[in-house]
Amino acid sequence: MQKKVSPYERVKLARNAKRPGSDDFIAALFEDFFEIRGDRAYSDDNAVICGIARFNGAPVSVAAICKGRTIEARIKRNFGMAQPDGYRKFLRCLAQAVKFRRPLITFIDTPGAYPGKSAEERGQGQAIAECLYQMSAAPIPIISIVIGEGGSGGAIALGVADRLIMLENAVLSVLSPEGFASILWKDSARAAEASDVMKLTAADLLEYKIADYLIQEPDGGAGEAPELVINRVGELIKSELTELLKLSETQLLNDRYRKYRLIGTSDGEVCLD
Amino acid sequence: MLNPFAERKLKLNLLQSLRFGGKKTSGTVQRITCGGCKADFEPSALQAVMYVCPRCGFHLQYPVRERLEKLFDADTATEKFKDLAPSDVLNFPGYAKKISETASKTGLPEACICVTGKIGGHTAVCAAIDISFMMGSMGTAVGEKITLAAELAQSSRLPLIIFSAGGGARMQEGIFSLMQMIKTSAAIKRFSDSGGLFISYITHPTTGGITASFASLGDITLAEPGALFGFAGPRVIEQTIGEKLPNGFQSSEFQMEHGFVDAIVSRSDSRAELTKLLSLHSV
Ligand SMILES: [Zn+2]
Numbered sequence: 001m002q003k004k005v006s007p008y009e010r011v012k013l014a015r016n017a018k019r020p021g022s023d024d025f026i027a028a029l030f031e032d033f034f035e036i037r038g039d040r041a042y043s044d045d046n047a048v049i050c051g052i053a054r055f056n057g058a059p060v061s062v063a064a065i066c067k068g069r070t071i072e073a074r075i076k077r078n079f080g081m082a083q084p085d086g087y088r089k090f091l092r093c094l095a096q097a098v099k100f101r102r103p104l105i106t107f108i109d110t111p112g113a114y115p116g117k118s119a120e121e122r123g124q125g126q127a128i129a130e131c132l133y134q135m136s137a138a139p140i141p142i143i144s145i146v147i148g149e150g151g152s153g154g155a156i157a158l159g160v161a162d163r164l165i166m167l168e169n170a171v172l173s174v175l176s177p178e179g180f181a182s183i184l185w186k187d188s189a190r191a192a193e194a195s196d197v198m199k200l201t202a203a204d205l206l207e208y209k210i211a212d213y214l215i216q217e218p219d220g221g222a223g224e225a226p227e228l229v230i231n232r233v234g235e236l237i238k239s240e241l242t243e244l245l246k247l248s249e250t251q252l253l254n255d256r257y258r259k260y261r262l263i264g265t266s267d268g269e270v271c272l273d
Numbered sequence: 274m275l276n277p278f279a280e281r282k283l284k285l286n287l288l289q290s291l292r293f294g295g296k297k298t299s300g301t302v303q304r305i306t307c308g309g310c311k312a313d314f315e316p317s318a319l320q321a322v323m324y325v326c327p328r329c330g331f332h333l334q335y336p337v338r339e340r341l342e343k344l345f346d347a348d349t350a351t352e353k354f355k356d357l358a359p360s361d362v363l364n365f366p367g368y369a370k371k372i373s374e375t376a377s378k379t380g381l382p383e384a385c386i387c388v389t390g391k392i393g394g395h396t397a398v399c400a401a402i403d404i405s406f407m408m409g410s411m412g413t414a415v416g417e418k419i420t421l422a423a424e425l426a427q428s429s430r431l432p433l434i435i436f437s438a439g440g441g442a443r444m445q446e447g448i449f450s451l452m453q454m455i456k457t458s459a460a461i462k463r464f465s466d467s468g469g470l471f472i473s474y475i476t477h478p479t480t481g482g483i484t485a486s487f488a489s490l491g492d493i494t495l496a497e498p499g500a501l502f503g504f505a506g507p508r509v510i511e512q513t514i515g516e517k518l519p520n521g522f523q524s525s526e527f528q529m530e531h532g533f534v535d536a537i538v539s540r541s542d543s544r545a546e547l548t549k550l551l552s553l554h555s556v
Contacts (some may be wrong), residue, residue, distance in 0.1 A: 113485075113504065113505075114513075115504070115505030115509045115510055115513050116505075116510060116513050116514055117510055117514050117518065117522075119504070119505070120503050120504060120505060120510065120522070120523060121531055122531075123489075123531065123532070123533050124485070124503075124504040124505065125480075125484030125485040125488075125489050125503065125504035126484075126485075126489040126533055128485035128486075128504070129454075129458060129484070129485050129486050129487070129488075129489035129490050130489070130490075132454060132455050132458035132459070132485075132486060133458045133459075133461065133462045133490055134462075136455065136458055136459035136462050137459070137462045137463070137466065152442075152451065152482075153451070153454055153481070153482050153485040153486075153504075156451060156452075156454065156455060157485075160455050160459070172448060172451075173447065173448060173451070174442045174444065174447050174448060174450055174451045175442075175444075180444060183444055184444055184445075197363070197365060197366065198363075198447050198448075199363055199447055199448060200447070200448065204448075205448060208448065208449075210448060210452060256459075257459055257463065260452065260455045260456045260459050261420070261456060261459070261460075263413075263449060263452040263453075263455075263456060264360075264362060264412075264413030264414075264416055264417060264446070264449040264450075264452060264453060264456070265413070265417055
């Protein structure tokens, strides 16, 4: 990168509709994709895409939160804001991945879980908690890629992973910079300032060891050369999956637990078995 | 648990920081207003009844140390991990100062207190969150304490009880706060897989990242009457849907009706109910 890009400019790039979406990544990187639909309890939430596919010749499970790029697609996918039904569809997908011992690849692009009345009535909090709970101990390799916006609990619900990959202009944060500014300073217009202090860029998260890899994007963002960026992601998934598949289930789960266990531990000295 | 001086200072501070209702000064004694019926009470009168309004039964904010003291059998409670204090992981402007001011105002090192002891003769690990400390938000130290509590319960093969409260992530610790949702959920999962009993006890208000992690992962979920328990805050939902929410939306009673709470347990019954549940799970 020659040009200095501010954190808030990255937030805007992360939200840019020209960027390849989760559905574009799935279409380009996998073969024989079969989409599973519905949570078997209430509905099929189009903000979450789940299915089975071939990656590099072998079956994998795939899940994604998808915003859609056209206005029609955005409405269909509720702007990437999942309902509890979407998270429960994902739990189905995860359970199948575990049952058939398939690696799981997830793509994250969401402003956050849907904060609506119906979502609360059906247990949005419980649905997200269950995703974190089950992902943390699923004995299969999990790779998550934040491709755009990673907004809060609704994003990490698909992001408990052995490897967290972020596109260079993707962001992951406790809430949107607008929301952050409005809570802390009662002024949502101070979003740019909030972005500066929030440490939400891929580079920040890589430095904090919360993200494991950063995928470079061309100047102007992934939308300028989607194929190039998607291929880079594909190559990295391939090499990381090869490494993860060498680990025993116990090793895999212990490494995953340790990775999260050590985040925010001031002395870093924790007794782990 | 505390020396008498610290305890007196603590109680004074807690009374000053009671969230429900306003504070009225009559002479030198501050009175506390019930959030339910608006009646005024002497602090000592409310303290004697676990901060449950004697007139209308409304559950006022209950200082966590007092809650734990009343809950455990006399002289059995030991505080754990008490040196864990918040850390300014992002070097966030003004946060270090805010932490020290809040700590001296509340007498609490952090929003979460952990204790082991006996309830009705049954030994348990207990964590509780006090919303007088930065709204009970989950920063790294809170996440660490909840995780340590689950790990302690697992290694000592004891049941775990968490009195949840709080508005979710601590803004000033940003992404590190968010990651505590994963850390605590992973610890509860390991504890559960080892056969441990986790009773999640919801108190007012439990929202955001606390609801979307450990608070929703109990084998049994209890809730205090009238507690707010939900993911998105009511104001955010109203903005999203463009209408007012009905009365009682996201209350414990609403959540029980919708299948997310097993029982509404008032403060006066909590010791007996917990004793019963612990007994049903002891071998
Ligand atoms: Zn009252």
